[in-house]
Amino acid sequence: MTYVQNTEREKAEMLAAIGCKSVDDLMAVIPEDCRFVGELDVEPALTEDELVRHVRALTASNVSADGHPCFLGAGAYRHFCPSLVDSLVARTEFWTAYTPYQPEASQGTLTTILEWQTMMCRLTGMEVSNASLYDGATAVVEAVLMALRVKSKATRVVVSEGVHPDAIGCLKTYLKCLDVELVTVPLVDGASDAPALAQAATDGTAAVVVQSPNFFGVVEELQPLVDAAHAHGALSVVAADPVSLGVLEPPGAFGADMVCGEATGMGNPPWFGGPGVGYLCARSENVRQMPARIAGETVDAQGRRAVVLTFQTREQHIRRSKATSNICTSQQLMALRATIWMALLGKQGFVELSEVNLARAHHAAARIAKIPGYGLAHAKRAFFNEFTVTTPIAARDVNRRLLDEHGILGGYDLGQVDPSRSKQLLLAVTDSNPADEIDALVAALETIR
Amino acid sequence: MSNPKDLKYTESHEWVRVQGDVATIGITAHAAESLSDLVFIDLPSVGDDLSAGESFGEIESVKAVSDLNAPVSGEVVEVNGDLEDNLKDINDDPYGKGWLVKVKLSGGTDHLLDAAAYDAHVQEHA
Numbered sequence: 001m002t003y004v005q006n007t008e009r010e011k012a013e014m015l016a017a018i019g020c021k022s023v024d025d026l027m028a029v030i031p032e033d034c035r036f037v038g039e040l041d042v043e044p045a046l047t048e049d050e051l052v053r054h055v056r057a058l059t060a061s062n063v064s065a066d067g068h069p070c071f072l073g074a075g076a077y078r079h080f081c082p083s084l085v086d087s088l089v090a091r092t093e094f095w096t097a098y099t100p101y102q103p104e105a106s107q108g109t110l111t112t113i114l115e116w117q118t119m120m121c122r123l124t125g126m127e128v129s130n131a132s133l134y135d136g137a138t139a140v141v142e143a144v145l146m147a148l149r150v151k152s153k154a155t156r157v158v159v160s161e162g163v164h165p166d167a168i169g170c171l172k173t174y175l176k177c178l179d180v181e182l183v184t185v186p187l188v189d190g191a192s193d194a195p196a197l198a199q200a201a202t203d204g205t206a207a208v209v210v211q212s213p214n215f216f217g218v219v220e221e222l223q224p225l226v227d228a229a230h231a232h233g234a235l236s237v238v239a240a241d242p243v244s245l246g247v248l249e250p251p252g253a254f255g256a257d258m259v260c261g262e263a264t265g266m267g268n269p270p271w272f273g274g275p276g277v278g279y280l281c282a283r284s285e286n287v288r289q290m291p292a293r294i295a296g297e298t299v300d301a302q303g304r305r306a307v308v309l310t311f312q313t314r315e316q317h318i319r320r321s322k323a324t325s326n327i328c329t330s331q332q333l334m335a336l337r338a339t340i341w342m343a344l345l346g347k348q349g350f351v352e353l354s355e356v357n358l359a360r361a362h363h364a365a366a367r368i369a370k371i372p373g374y375g376l377a378h379a380k381r382a383f384f385n386e387f388t389v390t391t392p393i394a395a396r397d398v399n400r401r402l403l404d405e406h407g408i409l410g411g412y413d414l415g416q417v418d419p420s421r422s423k424q425l426l427l428a429v430t431d432s433n434p435a436d437e438i439d440a441l442v443a444a445l446e447t448i449r
Numbered sequence: 450m451s452n453p454k455d456l457k458y459t460e461s462h463e464w465v466r467v468q469g470d471v472a473t474i475g476i477t478a479h480a481a482e483s484l485s486d487l488v489f490i491d492l493p494s495v496g497d498d499l500s501a502g503e504s505f506g507e508i509e510s511v512k513a514v515s516d517l518n519a520p521v522s523g524e525v526v527e528v529n530g531d532l533e534d535n536l537k538d539i540n541d542d543p544y545g546k547g548w549l550v551k552v553k554l555s556g557g558t559d560h561l562l563d564a565a566a567y568d569a570h571v572q573e574h575a
Contacts, residue, residue, distance in 0.1 A: 288489065288509075313514045322516070 065270070065409060069437035073386045073428025074215070074412035075136060075164050075262060076270035079243060079353065080431050085267045085340045089333060097275075097333045103309040109332070110307035113295040116339040123245045124259040125252025126281035131293040131309075132335035133327060136262025139278030140167040140209060140239050141174045142291045142325060143258040146282070147207035147235040148180065149289040149324070154206035154234070156181045160192040160225075162214030163239060165417045171209075180206075190216045190378030190388065194224035201234045211239040211261070212251070216414070217386035217426060218378055219244075222254040230255070235286075242266060242279065244384045246354020258282045267341025268334050277334035288314065291325030353431055357385035361429040364438045365389075368427070371442065373449045377424050386428040388414065388421075392449045395425040406444040408437075452477060453544055457558055458567035459520045464544065467558055472521050475548045476508070476539065479571050484510040487536040492517075492549060497525045499552050501560070506549075508539075520561060523552035 011023070020026045027035060046054060065078060089095070093108055100106040117129035133139045144157050157175065159168055161184050168184065175182050183200045185193060192210050201208045208229035212220035222238065229236035238251035239261040251259045264276040282290055288311065296310035316323035345353060365387045369376050373392030389411070391398045399410035415422030429438065452458065457465045462480035466473040481487075489509040499505045499519040506517040528550050532538060539547035562570065 288491075313509060313512070319514055322514075 063403065063409065068403075068407050068409050069433065069440055070409040071411045071427045071429060071433065071441060072409055073430070074426055075166065076273065076276075077241070077243065077265040077385065077428055077430050078270060078432040079265050079357075081267050081269065081337075081341060082344050084344060085337050088340050089337055094333070094336055097331060104306070107307055110295050110309065112336050112339055113293070113330075113332070114297060114307050115343070116335050117295060119339065119342050120242070120263075120279050120281055123242050123250060124240065124281045125250030126256075126259050127252075127284040128287045128290065128294070129279065129281040130290055130330075131295060132263070132330040132332065133260075133278035133280055133292055134331060135264070135274065135276030135278045136164065136239065136260075137167040137170040137278075138327075139260040139262070139280050140164075140237070141170050142278075142327070143237045143239075143260040143280055143282075144171060144207050144209060145174065145325070146258065146280075146286065146289050146291060147237060148178075150235060150286050151206040151233075154204050155179060156183060156202070156205040157207050157209070158183045158185060158197055158200045158205055158229075158234070159209040160184075160197060160211070160214070161186050162190075162192050162216065162218065162220065163209055163211040164215045167211075167239065187214075187216070187218075190214070190218045190381050192220050192225055194221075194228045197225060198228035198231050201229060201232050203232050205229075205232060205234040207235045207237045207258075209237040209239070212248070213241060213244055213384045213386065215417075215426075216378065216388045217383045217428075219248060219382040219384055222249075222251055222256070226251075226254045226256055229257075241384070243354055243357065246351045247358050248384065252281070257286070263338050264334065267337035267339075275331060275334055277331035277338060279335075287311070289324060292327045293330055356431040357429070360431065360433060360435075360438065361385040361387060364427070364429040364433075364441065367438070367442045368445060371445050374445060377421075385430050386426060389425045389427055391423050391425050394422050396422070398425055398445070398448055401448045402441075402444055405447070406440065408441060408444055452479075452564045452567055454564045456544065456564065457520070457561035458564065458570075459518065459561060460570055461518045463518060463520045465520045465558065465561060466548075467554070470554045471526065471551055472523060472554050472558070473548050473551050474520060475543055476517070477567070478543045481540045481543045481547070484508065484513065484515065486511050487539055490532055490536060490539075490549075492528050492532070493525050495525050495528060498555075499523055499525060499550075501556060517549065521552065521554055521558055522556035523554045525550050526553050527551040 100109060103110060113131045120129040121127060133142055148154060157180055171182060185196045185200050197208050210220055210225045212222060214220055226236040235257040237258045238256040240251055240259055241261060242263050243265050260280045262276055263279045294310050295307050298306055298308055300306040312318060314324045316326050342350065365376060368374050368389055375390045377388035377390050395413040395415055399413055402408040402410040411425040411427035414424040414426055462477045464475050464477050487508060487510050492506045499522055501519050501522045503519055504516040505519045508515050508517055529548050
């Protein structure tokens, strides 16, 4: 057997089978002026050794959070990850991003999914969880699509501008071709505006979506926001960083109908921006509209405990175009990392890690607020491990000088999402930023004005 | 195959019993048998409008989830609330206790099949 694909011999066989003399012959249906003629401008092939050297040189030009203090978050946060996570997920039984297609043969994998679901429900205060979704942005979209199935006559979705811009962008993409109106509601001093959300969520609204902590770091007062959704019968969707739920009240306790978001921070580094892992939890009454895979516990013919993938009748391989989602797989490996991470930390360890985030961020914020020219943009609001700082010069320039002059990766330049916030820097301080890094950041900012 | 002669049928295996301007709707014995053990049904509410040929709910068995297609147009005047806890009624007595909804007819029934035509349809696709 040859491991080289698409050999000249195979090409000749394929062309013969469809009755073409050559590849050019096959392409003849495409008008000549639409075709590229000539040789592609690609450098000659490198040897393996040359290629490895080339890629290493490219890699060395990256500035990595491993070698520099880093205060960049904006949805992707670094947290301590025990090395046991790497070691366990590397077991061959687990080493795949897919849920198995003959699922019940893999009781071990299904058991880890059930554990993930159980932990996510306990964290969020919800009743059911699915096996995971692609990332935080698509999790928000799937929650909204689920709400549109539950409220099948609704034609409107209301979103607070505190929701991550990637999630809002993703929502716009998905809703563009549906007969659904997407209404975004501005923040007031960095927090969601409950009366304005309630006013926008008139009859015929499927969901009101908020995020807490929101994109600007503000911990939302969830009760009025959930109530704003329910006032006219819409479902309340809350996106939340699960790590924050070690110190914050779970959204389920306020009556949220769906809780979703990005779970990458648990046991997964930010990688290079992905792969992420999303989660979605809901109420049992709506479980039949829940997308993606769901593991459930039952007994086999001999009465022994068994785990199955339940509601497969609603997935795309059976229900086709009417499936609850076209997501047939999940981010199994990343969700498994998160599951192992949660299990290793345990209930108390999780709370402690969450408290370290809270303490370090508040320590850093208090010191930065005292630097002349700097301040907290939303000083009256509560925050967890991220906060918006006002800067004396453009945030973009603060970031550049932090890196060039001090070797520090700064925060997220909020001018990128809102030009009126160009002198605002979103700083994340987590358990991965020890005291000396915070000292270095404060000392550096004192010189940048 | 013995489908009641006094009912009208659709090719998607729903039946209709017309009494005055009210039509009772259910699924046929053939449909119930094909679905096997039922686990869930989602029916419309009283006051909802059904449109002939369009989905008005769904029915889920251990094997599949299927749409319920409205055989006729009209407003729902009654829903069989007993079904929620007695889904087996649909398997055991599809033309009696297993009825789904009653609608006040707003359109005709001429497009429906009679029992003989439905029997033939089932035979043909068996």
